[in-house]
Amino acid sequence: MMNGEISKSSSQQLSIENAKELVNSVDAFLFDCDGVIWKGDKLIDGVPQTLDMLRSLGKKLVFVTNNSTKSRRKYAEKFHSLGIPVNEDEIFSSSFAAAMYLKVNDFPIEKKVYVIGEEGILEELELAGFTALGGPADGKKNPELKSNCLFEHDKSVGAVVVGLDQYINFYKLQYGALCIRENPGCLFIATNRDASGHLTDLQEWPGAGCMVAAVCGATQKEPIVVGKPSTFLMDFLLQKYNITTSRMCMVGDRLDTDILFGQNAGCRTLLVFSGVVNESAFQDLSKELQVQPEFYTNSVSDILKYV
Amino acid sequence: MMNGEISKSSSQQLSIENAKELVNSVDAFLFDCDGVIWKGDKLIDGVPQTLDMLRSLGKKLVFVTNNSTKSRRKYAEKFHSLGIPVNEDEIFSSSFAAAMYLKVNDFPIEKKVYVIGEEGILEELELAGFTALGGPADGKKNPELKSNCLFEHDKSVGAVVVGLDQYINFYKLQYGALCIRENPGCLFIATNRDASGHLTDLQEWPGAGCMVAAVCGATQKEPIVVGKPSTFLMDFLLQKYNITTSRMCMVGDRLDTDILFGQNAGCRTLLVFSGVVNESAFQDLSKELQVQPEFYTNSVSDILKYV
Numbered sequence: 001m002m003n004g005e006i007s008k009s010s011s012q013q014l015s016i017e018n019a020k021e022l023v024n025s026v027d028a029f030l031f032d033c034d035g036v037i038w039k040g041d042k043l044i045d046g047v048p049q050t051l052d053m054l055r056s057l058g059k060k061l062v063f064v065t066n067n068s069t070k071s072r073r074k075y076a077e078k079f080h081s082l083g084i085p086v087n088e089d090e091i092f093s094s095s096f097a098a099a100m101y102l103k104v105n106d107f108p109i110e111k112k113v114y115v116i117g118e119e120g121i122l123e124e125l126e127l128a129g130f131t132a133l134g135g136p137a138d139g140k141k142n143p144e145l146k147s148n149c150l151f152e153h154d155k156s157v158g159a160v161v162v163g164l165d166q167y168i169n170f171y172k173l174q175y176g177a178l179c180i181r182e183n184p185g186c187l188f189i190a191t192n193r194d195a196s197g198h199l200t201d202l203q204e205w206p207g208a209g210c211m212v213a214a215v216c217g218a219t220q221k222e223p224i225v226v227g228k229p230s231t232f233l234m235d236f237l238l239q240k241y242n243i244t245t246s247r248m249c250m251v252g253d254r255l256d257t258d259i260l261f262g263q264n265a266g267c268r269t270l271l272v273f274s275g276v277v278n279e280s281a282f283q284d285l286s287k288e289l290q291v292q293p294e295f296y297t298n299s300v301s302d303i304l305k306y307v
Numbered sequence: 308m309m310n311g312e313i314s315k316s317s318s319q320q321l322s323i324e325n326a327k328e329l330v331n332s333v334d335a336f337l338f339d340c341d342g343v344i345w346k347g348d349k350l351i352d353g354v355p356q357t358l359d360m361l362r363s364l365g366k367k368l369v370f371v372t373n374n375s376t377k378s379r380r381k382y383a384e385k386f387h388s389l390g391i392p393v394n395e396d397e398i399f400s401s402s403f404a405a406a407m408y409l410k411v412n413d414f415p416i417e418k419k420v421y422v423i424g425e426e427g428i429l430e431e432l433e434l435a436g437f438t439a440l441g442g443p444a445d446g447k448k449n450p451e452l453k454s455n456c457l458f459e460h461d462k463s464v465g466a467v468v469v470g471l472d473q474y475i476n477f478y479k480l481q482y483g484a485l486c487i488r489e490n491p492g493c494l495f496i497a498t499n500r501d502a503s504g505h506l507t508d509l510q511e512w513p514g515a516g517c518m519v520a521a522v523c524g525a526t527q528k529e530p531i532v533v534g535k536p537s538t539f540l541m542d543f544l545l546q547k548y549n550i551t552t553s554r555m556c557m558v559g560d561r562l563d564t565d566i567l568f569g570q571n572a573g574c575r576t577l578l579v580f581s582g583v584v585n586e587s588a589f590q591d592l593s594k595e596l597q598v599q600p601e602f603y604t605n606s607v608s609d610i611l612k613y614v
């Protein structure tokens with residue numbers, strides 16, 4: 001398989017020559033968002049112009065983000081507010097993935113879903129017709145540790161979805177852990193396991209990997225991961241776009257999620273240094289990395305520069 | 308080694324015959340507390356009488372707890388309030404272990420320690436002469452995720468200690484993760500990794516393993532564990548009591564911490580079913596368990612019954 005060969009060979013820096021070849025041989029670009037399109041609420045330089053150019057060449061643009069705090073609808077609003085016209089159905093977020101995972105697995109509609117995470121997961125679950133508990137509503141709750149008091153949980157919860165949650169607390173951890181441990185067959189779904197993310201422009205913050213690990217630590221169970229690097233979302237993408245994965249290029253700032261997702265799915269891959277991984281760390285470690293991108297460059301805008 | 312042989316053979320139920328042999332061949336009993344002596348704030352039936360009997364036979368009693376929420380002083384107060392006379396220096400808590408780990412490793416006194424945990428860790432650190440930050444003081448803080456705002460952390464933090472924290476939040480997780488990631492040489496110390504514990508009498512709650520995993524998930528680093536099953540505390544115990552470990556018996560309710568600690572240290576071991584592990588689960592799984600206690604019984608009071 002072509003992609004298998006690429007992933008084993010060493011990575012190439014993006015250049016005038018190979019950028020043209022890449023763009024010509026690809027019909028769709030899949031972009032991660034945090035650290036690629038923006039950092040927190042700040043656009044990364046040159047992104048709108050690059051996306052315009054790719055669209056003008058007839059390329060499909062798709063946005064695949066592990067950040068579950070927003071729904072697809074809210075992401076579309078964010079893109080618009082930053083001056084980038086993107087449709088809701090071009091966005092594949094891990095919040096959407098969690099809801100779709102339940103849907104394609106015929107999760108019983110009468111069961112409930114407990115959420116350790118933010119608004120985006122709740123909105124996607126509700127759009128898919130499921131009843132969600134927890135999330136922001138439990139953000140200020142504190143359990144009392146008293147004799148003869150039982151911390152009650154809903155026995156009809158059949159799935160716990162865990163994503164990035166800046167209001168993580170002991171109440172939610174106990175609630176989620178009880179459902180997973182005590183409700184027979186309760187699913188444990190992680191939107192993703194990113195250790196960190198650029199929630200603000202100036203620095204990284206704990207990612208969903210932090211909250212997911214906390215639930216693993218409390219339950220000693222491992223989750224089903226629906227975001228990158230899992231290729232679960234690829235089926236939805238392929239339904240929408242009639243393009244083979246070898247004619248897609250995944251562009252991301254993380255090796256363990258974005259680039260691995262691209263490789264797992266059989267896409268071309270481009271690592272950018274505008275997010276979590278910086279060039280010097282990549283160069284220092286490149287020979288020891290288990291995941292190698294096909295190409296690497298500073299930022300998405302280099303595609304515009306070279307093509 | 309005698310202990311190695313015992314741990315490989317199958318476990319025996321405690322009986323009149325082997326209980327007498329065990330008590331006669333042992334000079335010190337090491338007890339876990341949560342699920343062995345008490346559940347939450349309730350004593351387990353027959354415990355005071357059993358401890359009195361063992362003391363009257365001249366046995367040393369030692370209490371080795373992974374629960375870091377209290378200092379040794381506070382544990383002594385809790386024992387007294389429950390009508391059990393125990394001295395502070397008979398208690399070896401993981402909060403004490405964290406402070407002693409820094410002390411024996413010559414942690415520089417001018418550096419600070421950031422705590423994700425409760426009062427017990429702070430008190431032990433301060434008793435050992437260290438400056439501690441975080442803990443309960445950061446329990447109600449919420450970071451703002453805004454553009455151009457940098458979440459600042461103290462560059463003189465040289466160690467992050469993580470234990471059970473019922474006030475775990477995103478602020479503490481970001482603070483601890485930043486210290487571990489950005490302060491050169493910063494230690495990451497876990498009091499213990501228990502998945503759960505009987506914080507109340509009626510049910511289990513997420514244990515320190517939950518908070519420790521969250522920090523691992525955010526930093527992708529592994530901690531130094533100072534509580535059980537690490538035998539770090541055994542050196543302090545041996546300094547105090549001139550008893551070889553083969554003449555000690557570790558009594559606990561958890562295989563992966565208590566019994567493993569006893570085996571790692573070369574002690575006899577007794578599993579009780581008054582806490583996390585119940586008899587039917589133990590019997591169902593006993594052949595597949597990697598950690599096998601030498602003896603098992605319902606509760607500590609069976610020692611009194613059989614001897």
